[in-house]
Amino acid sequence: MSKKVVIVGGVAGGASTAARLRRIDERAEIILFEKGQYISFANCGLPYYIGGTIKERKKLLVQTAEAMEARFNIDVRELSEVKRIDRQRKVVEVKNLKDGRNYEENYDVLVLSPGAVPVKPPIPGVDSRNIFTLRDIPDTDSIKEFLNEKKPKNAVIAGGGFIGLEMAESLHSAGLKVDIVVAHEQVMSQLDYSMAAIVHNHIRSKGCGLHIKDGVKAFEPEGDKTVAVLQSGKRIPADMIILSKGVRPNNSLAKEAGLEIGVTGGIKVNEYLQTSDPNIYALGDAIEVTDYVSGKPALIALAGPANKQGRIVANNIAGRRESYKGTQGTAIAKVFDIVAASTGVNEKALKKLGKELGKDYITTTTHSASHAGYYPGGKLMAVKIIYTPEGRVLGAQIVGSDGVDKRIDYIAIAIRHRMTVHDMQEFELAYAPPFSSAKDPVNMAGYVGSNVLNGDVKTAYWYEAMNADISRTFLLDVREPSEYQKGHIPNAVNIPLDQIRSRLKEIPRDKEIIVNCQVGLRSYIGARIMMQNGFDNVRNLSGGYKTYSAVEADMKSI
Ligand code: FAD
Numbered sequence: 001m002s003k004k005v006v007i008v009g010g011v012a013g014g015a016s017t018a019a020r021l022r023r024i025d026e027r028a029e030i031i032l033f034e035k036g037q038y039i040s041f042a043n044c045g046l047p048y049y050i051g052g053t054i055k056e057r058k059k060l061l062v063q064t065a066e067a068m069e070a071r072f073n074i075d076v077r078e079l080s081e082v083k084r085i086d087r088q089r090k091v092v093e094v095k096n097l098k099d100g101r102n103y104e105e106n107y108d109v110l111v112l113s114p115g116a117v118p119v120k121p122p123i124p125g126v127d128s129r130n131i132f133t134l135r136d137i138p139d140t141d142s143i144k145e146f147l148n149e150k151k152p153k154n155a156v157i158a159g160g161g162f163i164g165l166e167m168a169e170s171l172h173s174a175g176l177k178v179d180i181v182v183a184h185e186q187v188m189s190q191l192d193y194s195m196a197a198i199v200h201n202h203i204r205s206k207g208c209g210l211h212i213k214d215g216v217k218a219f220e221p222e223g224d225k226t227v228a229v230l231q232s233g234k235r236i237p238a239d240m241i242i243l244s245k246g247v248r249p250n251n252s253l254a255k256e257a258g259l260e261i262g263v264t265g266g267i268k269v270n271e272y273l274q275t276s277d278p279n280i281y282a283l284g285d286a287i288e289v290t291d292y293v294s295g296k297p298a299l300i301a302l303a304g305p306a307n308k309q310g311r312i313v314a315n316n317i318a319g320r321r322e323s324y325k326g327t328q329g330t331a332i333a334k335v336f337d338i339v340a341a342s343t344g345v346n347e348k349a350l351k352k353l354g355k356e357l358g359k360d361y362i363t364t365t366t367h368s369a370s371h372a373g374y375y376p377g378g379k380l381m382a383v384k385i386i387y388t389p390e391g392r393v394l395g396a397q398i399v400g401s402d403g404v405d406k407r408i409d410y411i412a413i414a415i416r417h418r419m420t421v422h423d424m425q426e427f428e429l430a431y432a433p434p435f436s437s438a439k440d441p442v443n444m445a446g447y448v449g450s451n452v453l454n455g456d457v458k459t460a461y462w463y464e465a466m467n468a469d470i471s472r473t474f475l476l477d478v479r480e481p482s483e484y485q486k487g488h489i490p491n492a493v494n495i496p497l498d499q500i501r502s503r504l505k506e507i508p509r510d511k512e513i514i515v516n517c518q519v520g521l522r523s524y525i526g527a528r529i530m531m532q533n534g535f536d537n538v539r540n541l542s543g544g545y546k547t548y549s550a551v552e553a554d555m556k557s558i
Pocket of ligand 1: 008009010011012013014033034035036043044045046047080081082083113114115116134135136163250253283284285286301302303304306
């Protein structure tokens with residue numbers, strides 16, 4: 001007998017479930033309820049339409065109800081909000097938002113993909129005029145209309161997540177002066193601070209105001225403007241404000257129906273994406289997932305996982321048992337002219353979870369060119385990897401410009417298949433001078449990780465160099481004098497690499513030595529020379545002066 005499947009939410013997860021289900025079950029009756037006017041729109045493209053990179057609004061509408069009905073024989077009901085689930089009777093109560101009529105629809109299987117809702121913190125004045133959030137097409141239309149009609153001159157972005165930063169870039173490219181206001185110590189929480197510092201410096205270089213550790217405490221109307229009043233008392237009068245404080249799972253229907261909710265607030269599902277009621281599946285931003293690396297419950301609101309879960313839910317409904325193995329949070333964002341990407345866990349999370357998980361970890365940062373140095377146009381990227389003492393890769397972050405996307409994806413696959421830094425050195429990757437180097441940045445990160453694990457070199461970190469007690473630590477800079485003069489770590493002594501062998505006497509043997517160069521390669525060679533000459537307390541500064549100076553510059557600007 002054919003099943004009647006009712007799906008709530010017609011965008012990433014819901015539409016994927018519907019289309020996949022039809023492809024494998026021609027007889028199922030499928031009804032897709034979407035409370036908005038549009039199904040299957042491109043959420044991820046909204047900031048780019050606002051900024052003008054995507055010119056035509058219709059490009060955002062990836063699939064229309066008519067096309068979905070024609071191709072997939074799905075009963076698509078837009079402007080239809082599911083208000084309640086009666087699990088005993090297996091019916092949903094639906095409100096037709098076109099005529100206000102309520103009706104019931106029964107189901108054999110119910111799928112919940114209602115997404116997430118923007119967090120609206122209880123800040124005084126948060127409902128003042130000209131404050132926008134961005135989640136869907138109507139939000140986009142309101143922002144676009146405001147830009148066209150009111151011609152605002154400046155904007156405040158409250159929040160430093162990827163949507164906030166994409167909006168900062170879009171509004172900046174539309175000619176507005178932009179201030180980004182962040183309550184925490186950095187933007188993009190998925191990055192560790194030393195990587196976020198590179199993003200901070202870049203944002204400032206674009207002429208945007210960046211207010212770190214200084215969240216909004218109130219919004220106050222003032223003439224035509226709304227003033228963002230920061231914790232420090234600073235006041236920024238703005239023509240428009242984008243509230244981008246993250247999202248929370250849209251769990252209200254599930255909660256009201258008595259379905260189990262996880263510790264994170266997401267709808268709890270089993271490995272087959274079934275809720276605590278086996279006739280109801282849930283997916284996408286609304287669910288609590290298992291973090292693929294830490295095994296902990298997590299909320300990870302990303303399009304890739306939602307789409308993949310849609311396929312799995314459909315397979316399970318059709319009787320093809322398939323489990324979802326967790327989300328590792330692989331993400332990427334363009335921030336003005338640079339790209340920041342991450343996958344797996346970051347160091348901040350491991351610091352909190354480390355003991356609990358019994359996971360010790362090591363991090364190394366390398367800076368590699370996107371392609372061969374002798375071929376024009378190569379750009380450096382910072383690659384931070386995090387791995388266990390056995391070498392298993394737990395996480396990575398990359399900030400650069402060209403080629404960040406493919407490198408983070410290689411490492412994402414390494415994490416997914418529980419590979420090690422030793423495996424990373426063996427990856428045989430496509431190379432010709434315009435595309436990469438014979439040793440790709442991912443190979444390089446693997447080599448450095450392996451060197452550390454093999455005991456060829458020990459690693460020191462920027463904060464250790466910054467806080468070094470020079471009565472016990474000798475800071476050695478092995479760059480050329482011209483580089484050293486342009487900027488160096490306070491108290492670092494300059495002995496260029498090629499003079500190390502002849503000047504070993506100048507290096508104390510009774511102190512720990514932290515050796516740095518620009519990115520960590522020459523200092524590694526210097527460390528090897530010293531270690532083989534009887535210096536046994538030598539560490540190489542991970543990421544070199546490049547990482548150190550990015551952090552230093554950021555700290556000075558805060
Ligand atoms: P959604 O795609 O949000 O769909 C949920 C739908 O359910 C909504 O249309 C909602 O109207 C509907 N709904 C809710 N309740 C009901 C109800 N009771 N009855 C009927 N319908 C209901 N992710 C990335 O990976 N990369 C990106 O670059 C990226 N950029 C983004 C940019 C923006 C501006 C936004 C908003 C999101 C972005 N995301 C990005 C996140 C990504 O869009 C989401 O993770 C993904 O869409 C989640 O899919 P979903 O099906 O869970 O929810």
